[in-house]
Amino acid sequence: MRPLTLIVVLVCLTSAVAAHDGVKNAAVQARMHAMTNIGDALKVLVPMAKGKAPFDLSAAQAALQSIADHASQTPGLFEANETDPKSEALPEIWTSFADFTAKAEAMEHVAARGAELIDTREALGETVRELSGTCLSCHKLYRE
Numbered sequence: 001m002r003p004l005t006l007i008v009v010l011v012c013l014t015s016a017v018a019a020h021d022g023v024k025n026a027a028v029q030a031r032m033h034a035m036t037n038i039g040d041a042l043k044v045l046v047p048m049a050k051g052k053a054p055f056d057l058s059a060a061q062a063a064l065q066s067i068a069d070h071a072s073q074t075p076g077l078f079e080a081n082e083t084d085p086k087s088e089a090l091p092e093i094w095t096s097f098a099d100f101t102a103k104a105e106a107m108e109h110v111a112a113r114g115a116e117l118i119d120t121r122e123a124l125g126e127t128v129r130e131l132s133g134t135c136l137s138c139h140k141l142y143r144e
Helices: 003-019 026-050 057-078 097-117 121-142
Strands: none
Touching: 026 057, 026 121, 057 097, 057 121, 097 121
16 A cells, blocks of 8 residues: 555544544534544455455455445535534535535445455455545545
């Protein structure tokens, strides 16, 4: 995995946990929970893709399907413009909601396609790189 991709994934995984403490808004909590689930799935995939964990096709497919499922829910979770002081969501989500939705759909597509097609560590690595690109494309515009 490329160093930049790894950094993006690690930032996504670590900052979500700290951000959940003290969140009072239920809609924001639901969004954070979904993002945590995506991060948890990436914690399964990244070590496999890097060769740090054994390649387990069933576990990889389940993690990718989890990402696809949560990505499909993302636009609905952000539909209401709700905030919380702990939220890292930027207002641009709601002023560019069509683009935000397209980015969530791209993540869903990459994850679902990967769940269907991966059969090797190398194929998983390519899918993880593509997923990282979808994370970064959204986070650089729509997340603090």
